[in-house]
Amino acid sequence: MSEITAPRRALICGVSGQDGAYLAKFLLDKGYEVWGTSRDAQMNVFAGLQTLGVRDQIKTLSMSPVDFRNVLQVISEIRPHEIYNLGGQSSVGLSFEQPLETMESIAFATLNLLEAIRFVDSSIRFYNAGSSECFGDTGGSPADESTPFHPKSPYAVAKAAATWHVSVYRESYGIFACTGMLFNHESPLRPERFVTKKIVAAACRIAQGSAEKLMLGNIDIRRDWGWAPEYVEAMWRMLNINIPEDFVIATGITQSLRDFIATVFAEAGLDWRDHVVSDPSLRRLSDPLQICANPGKARKLLAWEPSCLGPEVARKMYKAECKQPIPID
């Protein structure tokens, strides 16, 4: 059997999340043999994979990324060509409640995976899910790969540490390891504790007759929201160029949360001002007001160009929430 015909094997850590599910589907379509891990694969229903209709084609297994023995064993057995590290505590708000677990599940997990790669086969390519949160408040100037970090939550500090671990292992040991600093990327698979999903879910219920009020924190924050199914392709592209580098992945378009809300409610035929209440208790302890991005490097070196931009993200999420058919990718 020739090397060329043998399928490439990918291991996705954190396959039960939004990005894990979309990436699994994307890699399957590319002809990969896809393995996915979750902390307890037996108990997990992998709703995301099911929604995308690929649950049966993904081989899943349990792995706790903070347990080095476990990580080593999984990587030795699967012998993947590519590892995507998407697991870990993913809520900024929760990281103030669970700072220690946040650090362990993000930075220690990354460190264990890098050490296991060094040990098993240092030709394995490694993608690390970084975060735009590392930049903190970028003010008016868009963040790119050379922008210094100023993390503003325990989540962001942990992601910053993980990003630098990747950098140290790339430079010290020549491992093909890189971090994608993805700005907000949304989809119907977002859990409801994310504000975008919370908004579309409430708008949907209100459109169907609910009299509830939607309570939100600071709606003046500005973010760069993109469409998750497009972002997972950037992850794959990062591992399939010649030189490992870190990339900012974003649309380059920043809007306020107020804009996002207005688009969703307009889509529902409603005026958001009748239904939304700003609740100061939902404000975070320190939250960047404005985050904007310059994805020029990804456009140039990865030939990656997102097509779902600005208000289109809000509209697509709303349509999906109200069970109107949308194309999966």
Added chain:
Amino acid sequence: MSQPRKVALITGVTGQDGAYLAEFLINKGYIVHGIKRRASSFNTARIDHLYRDPHEDGVRFFLHHGDLTDSSSLIRIIQQVQPDEIYNLAAQSHVAVSFEEPEYTANSDALGALRVLEAIRILGLQKKTRFYQASTSELFGLVQEIPQKETTPFYPRSPYAVAKLYAYWITVNYREAYGMYACNGILFNHESPIRGETFVTRKITRALARIKLGLQECLYLGNMNSLRDWGHAKDYVEMQWLMLQQDKPEDFVIATGVQYSVRDFVNAAAKELSMNIRWEGKDADEVGYLDTQTPRAIVRVDPRYFRPTEVETLLGDASKAKNKLGWTPKITFEELVSEMVREDLKSAERDELVNRHGYKSMDYNE
């Protein structure tokens, strides 16, 4: 009418900085509590001179067993001590070792700082207790500008530096998120006669003193061209204390602003011992010969000490500390080297004496 004494808690009190800081604070009138790790062998040599039997009157220095990897030990000690100031100096502080033990380094250096900050919050002491985090010039790693100051972006080059980067930012975050008086001292290299024996400066002064007395043949070093900004630990602990006495918490770079290579340090130490070293060769083949009638090689390069990623140059700009706090280092590079050599020569002489009388002296190996 006397004010109640201030209470300080020092993690890492058995280390170089811990020992100097404890002594400094006791002299300032503080009650000082220190945390030390459990160990089967004694690990308090640097602070034994400060220790008094707790049964005596007026004792102001106390030790507790605890560990930065053990949250409950920290909470218990902080609850008991109710400190006005906490100095978090404990860490796996060796860059080279961090490549071998990256997870332990992250656990003690990164999460250790978080555990202390959390302990302060859990005990409701965030308005009372001030927090000092020992940050490091290694954060600058692959330097983004020369010299480095508070606004220079970080570029860590080792698991040690990455762990310290986490500790730096989590300290900033707790200050911003919870209004805690928490700050970072970004200290450039600081040495002393009680610097750990595995750090390059102490390794040099010990080895040359022993070579001088015929107790050792040769000194093996890594990258001889590394440039560092070396100060005296005694000067630097004063700054740690000053940072916690201000109206509002801020981060400061602490450095001398003068840079020397590892080779310069060897030459300076040799000069103190009236030894003259002649250098030949380059890189891994560089050899330092003792310039006598029959020259012999006393310094060689062992590539084993090269790091997977080297930090070539570090040079600090401590203008902010000078302008805002009036701090300047008092001890010069020559005085530092001279003191270190003098102390190591004393131990070498003791070993030599012991050997001469037929007893074996301890031979400490890395």
